[in-house]
Amino acid sequence: MPLQVSDYSWQQTETAVFISVPLRGVCGRDADVFCTENYLKVNFPPFLFEVFLYAPIDDESSKAKIGNDVIVFTLHKKEAAVWETLSVSGVDKEMMQRIREKSILQAQERAKEATEAKASARREDQKYTLNVMMKIEEEERKKIEDMKENERIKATKELEAWKEHQRKAEEQKRIQRKEKLHHQEKQIEEGKKLKHKSLTRNSASRNLATKGGNSEDIFFEKLKDDSIPAPRSVGSIKINFTPRVFPTALRESQVAEEEEWLHKQAEARRVMNTDIPELCDLKEEEKNPDWLKDKGNKLFATENYLAAINAYNLAIRLNNKIPLLYLNRAACHLKLKNLHKAIEDSSKAYRIMKLHLKLIHPTKLYKMMLRRFGI
Known part of the structure; x- marks a missing residue:
């Protein structure tokens, strides 16, 4: 059974009460303090200090200081008044037990409210943190989208510039082809004119051949030299090629080395299919x-x-x-x-x-x- 401490001292003002409780050689870390608005208890085995306060106090603002083998309580009164005694008088055991139970229930309710308030504050902090992170992610996503859009616009401009360059190059090639075709037509016209002049000269030589034998032989030989051969007949040439794995011609290839390379490739594919079992169930293009x-x-x-x-x-x-x-x-x-x-x-x-x-x-x-x- 604990020993009740009776040699405590207390003082008061109109707004506060000061209580000094000796620890009697007990370490302050072993002291258990419990305080509500009507009840104060200090348990430091084997001693016990318990007091049922005369009037309610503000236990939230009250303080306890431990040091020099003594505990000093500073209790703030809820109503400014001078107490007649520290402890209420005429309290029997049943009333003491009710006060103790009521004080414990009040402390439990206060602890529950504090826990709920702390949990609510934690939820609010998490909600605020989540909102901030969502805003940051949204800004980053918008920044990335803007960069993508800028890159897309840049790529579109480069593509348009490339198309314009290609169009100009095609136009230049078309002009060059027209000029080349015009030059070829001009050459053909000149050839026709030369041919017409040659025919005219041949006809004149034939007329002169009727007037003399020696001149006939000379101009006849000239006519033979100026005659134009007949055009070639139209035909087609069919060429057959031997199918080969390698594009080189057979006379330039090295058959032994090529066969060895093909054998190594087949062996490598077989080993690869063995090392990776799942390739056996795949299609050829999936490999x-x-x-x-x-x-x-x-x-x-x-x-x-x-x-x-x-x-x-x-x-x-x-x-x-x-x-x-x-x-x-x-x-x-x-x-x-x-x-x-x-x-x-x-x-x-x-x-x-x-x-x-x-x-x-x-x-x-x-x-x-x-x-x-x-x-």
């Missing part, structure tokens, strides 16, 4: 990395990013030397917020491109990646 890349691009355009990643994964397993496959898969990971995987695929694409294109500048490569990701 083509380029076909899989186009399929992944279509799925990316429809925002089916997971299916696009699967297509790029299979294409990379078939051929892991195509940097565009890694870039496309990085774009899908970026849409799904898988930032680490997007960085990993971008780094792989950069290493492959750096290996094959050693003269490319890193800044240009970075811009290419940004355009690929649609940023």
Whole structure:
């Protein structure tokens, strides 16, 4: 049974009450303080200090200070008045028990209200944070859309400029063809005129041939030289080619090396189908990395990013030397917020491109990646 502390001291003013309770050699950290508007208890085993206050106090603004083996309470009165005693008189055990239970219920209600208020404040903070994040995402989305629109307008202008250049080039070629055709017609007209002059000269020589034998022989030989041969007959020539895997002619090919290369290709395809069991159930075009890349691009355009990643994964397993496959898969990971995987695929694409294109500048490569990701 705890020992009641009776050697406490208290003082008061019209607005506050000051109570000093000795700890009697007990550590202050072991003291349990419970205070409501009508009840004050300090439990520091084996001692107990309990008081039923004369009038209600404001327990929210009241304070307790522990130090120097004593606890000092500063209790603020709800109504400014001078108390006759610290504890109310004429309290039996049943009333004490009711006051204790009422004080505990009040403390529980206050704790429940504080918990609900804290939870409500937390919900409000979360709601505010969510709204702020949604606004930021909306601004980022709008910024990206504006950048896409600007790139689209720029690409449209470049396409129009290219079409205008092509149109001018076609017009120039058409003019050159007309000039060439006119030049050929002019040459034909000149040839006809020369032919007409030759025929006229031949007729004149025949007239002179009737007047002398020697002149007849000379002009007859001249006529033979000036005669025009008959045109060739129309016909067609049929050529048959032997079908070959390689485009080189048979006389220039190396049959043994080509057969060995074909054998190695067939062996590589067989090994690839063995290493990747799922290829056995695929169609022939589905085993083509380029076909899989186009399929992944279509799925990316429809925002089916997971299916696009699967297509790029299979294409990379078939051929892991195509940097565009890694870039496309990085774009899908970026849409799904898988930032680490997007960085990993971008780094792989950069290493492959750096290996094959050693003269490319890193800044240009970075811009290419940004355009690929649609940023």
